[in-house]
Amino acid sequence: xxxxxxxxxxxxxxxxxxxxxxxxxxxxxxxxxxxxxxxxxxxxxxxxxxxxxxxxxxxxxxxxxxxxxxxxxxxxxxxxxxxxxxxxxxxxxxxxxxxxxxxxxxxxxxxxxxxxxxxxxxxxxxxxxxxxxxxxxxxxxxxxxxxxxxxxxxxxxxxxxxxxxxxxxxxxxxxxxxxxxxxxxxxxxxxxxxxxxxxxxxxxxxxxxxxxxxxxxxxxxxxxxxxxxxxxxxxxxxxxxxxxxxxxxxxxxxxxxxxxxxxxxxxxxxxxxxxxxxxxxxxxxxxxxxxxxxxxxxxxxxxxxxxxxxxxxxxxxxxxxxxxxxxxxxxxxxxxxxxxx
Amino acid sequence: xxxxxxxxxxxxxxxxxxxxxxxxxxxxxxxxxxxxxxxxxxxxxxxxxxxxxxxxxxxxxxxxxxxxxxxxxxxxxxxxxxxxxxxxxxxxxxxxxxxxxxxxxxxxxxxxxxxxxxxxxxxxxxxxxxxxxxxxxxxxxxxxxxxxxxxxxxxxxxxxxxxxxxxxxxxxxxxxxxxxxxxxxxxxxxxxxxxxxxxxxxxxxxxxxxxxxxxxxxxxxxxxxxxxxxxxxxxxxxxxxxxxxxxxxxxxxxxxxxxxxxxxxxxxxxxxxxxxxxxxxxxxxxxxxxxxxxxxxxxxxxxxxxxxxxxxxxxxxxxxxxxxxxxxxxxxxxxxxxxxxxxxxxxxxxxx
Numbered sequence: 001x002x003x004x005x006x007x008x009x010x011x012x013x014x015x016x017x018x019x020x021x022x023x024x025x026x027x028x029x030x031x032x033x034x035x036x037x038x039x040x041x042x043x044x045x046x047x048x049x050x051x052x053x054x055x056x057x058x059x060x061x062x063x064x065x066x067x068x069x070x071x072x073x074x075x076x077x078x079x080x081x082x083x084x085x086x087x088x089x090x091x092x093x094x095x096x097x098x099x100x101x102x103x104x105x106x107x108x109x110x111x112x113x114x115x116x117x118x119x120x121x122x123x124x125x126x127x128x129x130x131x132x133x134x135x136x137x138x139x140x141x142x143x144x145x146x147x148x149x150x151x152x153x154x155x156x157x158x159x160x161x162x163x164x165x166x167x168x169x170x171x172x173x174x175x176x177x178x179x180x181x182x183x184x185x186x187x188x189x190x191x192x193x194x195x196x197x198x199x200x201x202x203x204x205x206x207x208x209x210x211x212x213x214x215x216x217x218x219x220x221x222x223x224x225x226x227x228x229x230x231x232x233x234x235x236x237x238x239x240x241x242x243x244x245x246x247x248x249x250x251x252x253x254x255x256x257x258x259x260x261x262x263x264x265x266x267x268x269x270x271x272x273x274x275x276x277x278x279x280x281x282x283x284x285x286x287x288x289x290x291x292x293x294x295x296x297x298x299x300x301x302x303x304x305x306x307x308x309x310x311x312x313x314x315x316x317x318x319x320x321x322x323x324x325x326x327x328x329x330x331x332x333x334x335x336x337x338x339x340x341x
Numbered sequence: 342x343x344x345x346x347x348x349x350x351x352x353x354x355x356x357x358x359x360x361x362x363x364x365x366x367x368x369x370x371x372x373x374x375x376x377x378x379x380x381x382x383x384x385x386x387x388x389x390x391x392x393x394x395x396x397x398x399x400x401x402x403x404x405x406x407x408x409x410x411x412x413x414x415x416x417x418x419x420x421x422x423x424x425x426x427x428x429x430x431x432x433x434x435x436x437x438x439x440x441x442x443x444x445x446x447x448x449x450x451x452x453x454x455x456x457x458x459x460x461x462x463x464x465x466x467x468x469x470x471x472x473x474x475x476x477x478x479x480x481x482x483x484x485x486x487x488x489x490x491x492x493x494x495x496x497x498x499x500x501x502x503x504x505x506x507x508x509x510x511x512x513x514x515x516x517x518x519x520x521x522x523x524x525x526x527x528x529x530x531x532x533x534x535x536x537x538x539x540x541x542x543x544x545x546x547x548x549x550x551x552x553x554x555x556x557x558x559x560x561x562x563x564x565x566x567x568x569x570x571x572x573x574x575x576x577x578x579x580x581x582x583x584x585x586x587x588x589x590x591x592x593x594x595x596x597x598x599x600x601x602x603x604x605x606x607x608x609x610x611x612x613x614x615x616x617x618x619x620x621x622x623x624x625x626x627x628x629x630x631x632x633x634x635x636x637x638x639x640x641x642x643x644x645x646x647x648x649x650x651x652x653x654x655x656x657x658x659x660x661x662x663x664x665x666x667x668x669x670x671x672x673x674x675x676x677x678x679x680x681x682x683x684x685x686x687x688x689x690x691x692x693x
């Protein structure tokens with residue numbers, strides 16, 4: 001009997017302890033890949049925040065005499081790189097842990113500061129696309145009828161627009177608008193803000209404007225499925241205003257799946273920024289971005305492979321861990337989706 | 342094409358109407374996209390001859406702009422662009438040679454008067470002197486297409502087998518290894534994969550050229566750099582979808598009536614598991630055929646991608662419009678084809 005009571009008490013404790021959130025957290029904690037991904041992301045965030053402390057030098061401190069300097073261990077790692085003492089072309093300098101770029105700037109410091117850009121985009125991209133997607137999806141789903149029809153056709157057209165081309169076009173519009181006097185107050189303020197942020201603002205806007213359609217469709221679908229439910233009807237009957245129904249009854253149903261898809265999309269946003277910086281429409285130099293560093297290093301891959309491989313490795317690691325984390329989060333929050341795309 | 346029967350009545354009529362409606366919608370989408378592009382592109386300050394304006398007298402610039410009708414009101418410029426691209430023209434008699442360059446499609450009609458049916462005049466390039474946008478398409482599009490097609494082969498050739506094998510050998514080391522590879526592939530952007538491949542195979546092993554264009558060997562690295570990420574997506578999708586199908590009752594039935602495992606997989610499971618994969622393959626193909634910018638830049642390939650970025654900085658309006666429209670056509674056609682194939686694979690899907 002005592003045994004039975006103990007068992008009962010234990011199960012009660014368990015039942016009390018298992019809310020939806022703790023359940024999800026427990027599932028997440030059991031997913032080893034997601035934990036590893038989370039740790040790497042966290043390390044990246046810390047490095048980005050503490051960049052002035054972590055980085056051995058300033059990211060824009062150029063010492064021209066040290067251009068393309070390479071430490072000894074890299075020369076041993078890449079057999080093609082012959083030091084000058086042995087008739088080669090590489091100047092050995094152990095002051096730079098990963099070497100220096102063509103302007104004599106420390107590669108490691110630039111990679112450390114570059115994490116800031118990638119993470120900022122990885123954070124703001126989902127926020128912006130979620131913001132636009134939420135508004136469009138809520139309005140379309142809740143209003144229905146003609147509004148819904150028009151909004152969804154806009155989404156369709158945006159889907160057919162080649163994303164890369166649209167982003168490039170938008171960036172060209174933004175970037176060229178910076179110097180022009182006819183921009184007006186809004187553009188002028190935005191440009192000044194953008195310059196203060198090293199070119200990040202326009203990247204946020206550009207990515208946000210091209211990536212909200214999926215979120216809008218998702219939100220609309222969720223709204224449609226909840227709209228006719230009894231509790232929304234009940235809320236309506238007791239005279240709740242529309243904004244309250246949206247905020248209290250519809251939004252909580254929408255936000256879960258939205259967060260999952262946006263987390264899974266983070267690597268895409270990071271890749272977009274890297275791509276934009278790669279073709280020279282991204283952040284303004286000398287602000288370091290991994291994409292821009294890869295572009296600088298790409299044409300010297302034969303002589304200085306370290307200059308392209310290390311930024312590439314950093315970009316890969318961050319995207320890889322965000323992928324693992326996103327997968328784990330999805331499985332944890334919605335176990336029915338497990339293993340599905 | 343005869344469509345499968347459902348409920349004993351032919352689907353042919355509704356499918357015909359469905360296709361017609363899709364095509365009309367397609368044209369509307371293209372029109373809207375061209376309008377958006379036109380507006381955006383003219384929102385960029387400066388014109389195609391802003392650079393020259395500092396060196397040339399104002400009179401010359403004005404004449405240049407008059408020659409290309411850049412002095413006309415914007416809506417006139419847009420409408421005449423649409424007319425030039427959309428309306429086919431029949432020309433008679435001996436025409437100057439540049440007419441052939443202007444149009445993308447020139448078909449000689451039978452008859453004595455040297456009649457030619459011409460269609461899709463995308464206009465001249467302002468920056469590439471003496472070339473028209475149609476010329477650029479003719480010269481550089483095949484390059485991008487060949488690269489894209491090969492990358493698509495990589496996508497399908499690597500993705501499908503990987504996904505099928507890991508689904509059939511579920512929870513074995515093979516499955517784990519394949520899915521690990523897949524998640525690796527998904528996380529590697531082209532700008533990372535391309536330099537790594539270049540270093541490994543071009544610099545270190547020296548078996549393939551680092552960059553350039555010309556020989557078949559030049560194609561291999563770019564095609565893999567471009568196709569691997571999508572191959573990973575296809576592999577994951579195929580695995581998930583096949584696993585789901587294998588759990589269905591009709592698969593158990595097929596096994597129960599004594600069919601060989603190979604027949605169960607090949608005939609009953611694979612086709613149905615393809616449906617979700619086909620939906621992503623269409624847009625993937627369109628993106629691969631067109632979205633090859635990065636790869637073309639890194640590997641120094643003379644395709645379409647390089648033109649787009651330079652045409653924007655040079656305000657080469659006709660090239661921008663032409664490229665966006667061309668890519669949009671690929672995308673829209675691919676999506677429409679997917680919709681149609683979808684109905685064909687799975688007759689249960691009712692189109693609205």
